[in-house]
Amino acid sequence: MQITILQNLLEANEKKAAEIRALLRTKKIVMFNLISSPGSGKTTLLEKTLPLLTKKYRVAVIEGDVETDKDAARLAKYEVPVSLINTKGSCHLESVSIEKALNAFDLDHLDLIFVENVGNLVCPAEFDIGEDAKIALISVPEGDDKVMKYPLLFRESNLVILNKMDLLPYSDFNQQHFYEDLAKINPTVTTLEVSCKKDQGVEKWLRWLELSIAAKK
Amino acid sequence: MQITILQNLLEANEKKAAEIRALLRTKKIVMFNLISSPGSGKTTLLEKTLPLLTKKYRVAVIEGDVETDKDAARLAKYEVPVSLINTKGSCHLESVSIEKALNAFDLDHLDLIFVENVGNLVCPAEFDIGEDAKIALISVPEGDDKVMKYPLLFRESNLVILNKMDLLPYSDFNQQHFYEDLAKINPTVTTLEVSCKKDQGVEKWLRWLELSIAAKK
DSSP states (O other), X not given: OHHHHHHXXXXXXXXXXXXXXXXXXXXXXXXXXXXXXXXXXXXXXXHHHHHHHTTTSOEEEEEEESSOOHHHXXXXXXXXXXXXXEOTTOSSOOHHHHHHHHTTSOGGGOSEEEEEOOSOSSGGGTOOOSOSEEEEEEEGGGOTTHHHHSHHHHHHOSXXXXXXXXXXXXSOOOHHXXXXXXXXXXXXXXXXXXXXXXTBSHHHHHHHHHHHHHHHO | OHHHHHHHHHHHHHHHHHHHHHHHHHTTOEEEEEEOOTTSSHHHHHXXXXXXXXXXXXXXXXXXXXXXXXXXXXXXXXXXXXXXXXXXXXXXXXXXXXXXXXXXXXXXXXXXXXXXXXXXXXXXXXXXXXXXXXEEEEEGGGOTTHHHHSHHHHHHOSEEXXXXXXXXXXXXXXXXXXXXXXXXXXXXXXXXXOBTTTTBSHHHHHHHHHHHHHHHO
């Protein structure tokens, strides 16, 4: 009984995600779903990215947060439309909320939407929200064992960003171990090493975004 | 319909949690529920703690993990009974799984059980598992904004450990901001600053454990 209901919820979510994907394709909008633990640097990466990206693209952000508007407030100053979804205790975004958030945007005048999912490595990977690609962030201080511990996210992602590279000298993070695990779980995934604090890797990230947008348009 | 079922699930969970709590009280066993993001240092803290604590107490660990036995394997070498719960995609532990895990232990010869919950700041805070206290870990590189973003956990916790204090010099973490937020959400909570890497704060943590065990026995 409970399993059937879960199945129905997942099916309803996927149906709505497919509708969103079709809508965004019609509007020629590319949507990326950023997923990480709390505090891995999703918002900070967007803070670095938006001023550079908005020179070339019309960008909007959907912010998923359990109950505050803290991240949305941080991004609002970059003069992009930000639509906030407070999940009220839920640990992930679902496509029905994304559909509502999209209604706040003028979809005829957008090229790109970033979705910053709720900070969580488990459930956000399970729920399709109609995105073009999932982007996983993992930060150096979280440790090199996360790929195998949360394999669904790393399997589903098109890009894995290893963030906070500036903390590598103060950490036991074993890069070889990390990349070997990733090669087992998702051998073709693109990876980027970034330090938002030291401005390392940001250009490569922008280049990846531009190529991905061009490929989808 | 869906809300009713969620309500029933939560009620069933709480009923089972109450049974577990009563059982552990009868057996004079204290149980702590460790909750944090992935990679905040729950397992490392236990690795530091177990060799010291087992000189005085009979300790067991319940490990919650989405699908691997990595953390359980790390702890098994400390010669304590470890019962692993693979949640198979679920992002938190529930009391029905804890009950099964307890069956693996000889409850007549135990003083203390640590539960290492699934790495997640959201749902583990919502599910009572019959513990005597929730202990929240947050690590410095995750940032000083986590209390307000995940308030339920910090409201529910009896102890908040600020971990990876060795990374403070390389981080923008604002301690004053963090403690001010915590004072708003949970004014009476005990806090400890720990660096497992530098062995800082471990003695105070052991002292807190000893006092809490003594108070519950």
